[in-house]
Amino acid sequence: MLLVVVAVVVVAGIVIALFGWDRYRGNRNGPDEGGAAQPTAEVFVDPDTGRRMRVWYDRDTGRREYRPEQPADAGLGVEVVAAAPRTDQADRQKEAPPAGDTMIKVSGLSKRFGETLAVEALSFSVAAGRVVGFLGPNGAGKTTTMRALLGLVRPTAGSATIEGRGYAELDHPAQTVGALLDGDDVHPGRSGRNHLRVLARAAGVAPTRVDELLELVELTGAADRRAGGYSMGMRQRLGLAAALLGDPRVLVLDEPANGLDPQGIRWLRDFLRSLAGEGRAILVSSHVLAEIAQTADEVVVINHGRSVLQAPLAELMAQRSGGMRVAGPDTARLAELLRADGAQVESASDGAIVVADRTGEQIGRIIAANGIVVSELAAHGESLEDVFFELTGPEGGPS
Amino acid sequence: MTRLLSSELLKLRTTRTFYALIGGAVALILIIAVLGAALGKFTGTGTPGRDLLAVAGLSPLFALVIGVIGVTTEFRHGTITPSLLVEPVRTRLMAAKLLAQLLAGLVLGLLCYGVCAGIVAGILSSRGIATGMSTSDWIGAVIGGALATMLYAAVGLGVGAVLRNQVGAIVLVLAWVFVIENLLGIIPGFGDGIKKYGLSGVGSSLARTAGHSTRIGQVPAGLLLLGYALVLVIAGTMVVRQRDVSS
Secondary structure, eight states: OHHHHHHHHHHHHHHHHHHHHHHHHHHHTOSOOOOOOEEEEEEEEOTTTOOEEEEEEOTTTOOEEEEEOOGGGGGGOOSEEEOOHHHHHHHHHHHOOOOOSEEEEEEEEEEEETTEEEEEEEEEEEETTOEEEEEOOTTSSHHHHHHHHTTSSOOSEEEEEETTBOGGGOSSHHHHEEEESOTTOSOTTSBHHHHHHHHHHHHTOOHHHHHHHHHHTTOGGGTTSBGGGOOHHHHHHHHHHHHHTTOOSEEEEESTTTTOOHHHHHHHHHHHHHHHHTTOEEEEEESOHHHHHTTOSEEEEEETTEEEEEEEHHHHHHTOOOOEEEESTTHHHHHHHHHHTTOOEEEOTTSOEEESSOOHHHHHHHHHHHTOOOSEEEEOOSOHHHHHHHHHOTTSOOO | OHHHHHHHHHHHHTOHHHHHHHHHHHHHHHHHHHHHHHHOOOOSSSOHHHHHHGGGGHHHHHHHHHHHHHHHHHHHSSTHHHHHHHOOOHHHHHHHHHHHHHHHHHHHHHHHHHHHHHHHHHHHHHTTOOOOOOHHHHHHHHHHHHHHHHHHHHHHHHHHHHHOOHHHHHHHHHHIIIIIHHHHHHSTTTHHHHHHHSHHHHHHHHTTOSOGGGOOOHHHHHHHHHHHHHHHHHHHHHHHHHSOOOO
16 A cells, blocks of 8 residues: 555656646747847848838747838848849749649538638639648638648548548648648657657658758758757758658748747748749748748748638739829928929828829929928838738738 | 658657656656556565556556647647648548557557566565466567557547647546546446446456456457447548538
């Protein structure tokens, strides 16, 4: 009897110790503090506003933000001034490979969780060699759709297939599809290398591939450390390496840019383009349009589980209206002059003005003739974000 | 299946939890067996060897926890998602887990019962105390105990797969063995059946460490425990097959 009591105490002690330890490991990287974003040297020109935007990066949470460049940022330097994505997009579309066979097909997909209809009669497809951006506000049903496609969630109705087959029917799933759903899907006590080795064994992939991929995602140095100590970006990159283990023909990536630093985002963008260039089909979700705009050939926009639009990105952009935007210290006077000239002038919230029916040259002449100081004169349209919000409605989650 | 089994075994070998539980089991049994055999006062009757070998009965309990953790840890840390992406046929994944757990349980059982038997026999004979057991008794007990440990790991796997909540499943299996079966055992008429045919009962009968009043034969005990393990593993597999993996 005494033995039993001793045993109970010791077993319980061990279990509690193990859990306590695990919890401790988990919490170290735990709750999102936020607010610690630092400006980076990366600056790009927003295609919609023509404004220079600086990328701010929060090392702890891995969150990126785009803020208009401030005079105070002058000392930070400019490492990369990306071409306006719009031009980038136009250039790329010329050389984009023709769409190949349909690799991913979602037809009439519905999924109900209890009372909630997460996805409703959703249909779209992804062809080989294409990058399709899967857009929608948080909670729109993007992840559920991807999980249904990957056989993790059973559809209530409809189907989601890869190369014409359900995921579980694929002969070599890891060699056909690579997926990254949540970078946190790692055992905190297992090293990054062992995480990949475990998956490589099950997938029948040579162990040398693990080292190659660690090199590719730049985790070689941290590969033998416990994954619980990884930053969010490192875990995301580990997840990406796992997705690429079988050198798959189809990639399904759920918010892959989460937690990556600005360099990581650029790397990912180029990497996805090169993978698509090799004829792979890529479905990549995001709730930030700007992230997708520079990578995707097509977009599928969903809201409340329903498809709102599937179209080439260029078509989405064509929905934008024109106009010229002028910013500077003296826009009020310029607005008066323009109005006197019969132009339609609207004031933007930040003190800039938007002129609907004058060309840049016409406005420039008025500026020159009156000696007005301006800091910006650029084509303005309804921004991509505006189009996005119009499509998804204002009631989308705060994302 | 070989690929999957080797992946599952690597999963076990690449976490500290697994080594901590194995090490904990062996160390605990070692200490108690040494103290018991060295300091115990034996009257010269009965079977002190068998009584002391009961200390190794801790190893099935550790196997139970290892089995629970083997499956619940995947749900706890979300690794079930990458695991199912590589092997989407869930029955196959569960079969690989079962084989890995049986193997781990068997090794743990042989280690614990073997070490315990060696220590007890060695110390008692050096003290000149008769163990009351023949060589074949020892071998039968060690093999039975190892098999019990192996099947307990499968029971843990089944319960873990049904519940999928790690803390809940561990609390349940330990509470079942230490509290619930003991409470049920008090019930007049019904209690003796629980003592004989409950999880603890068949485990110690299989390891031949059960007391006279509650002992059943090694073979029926083994079959009964195998039955419990099968039912739980099948139930767990059905639950895992059915459930959406959505987080």
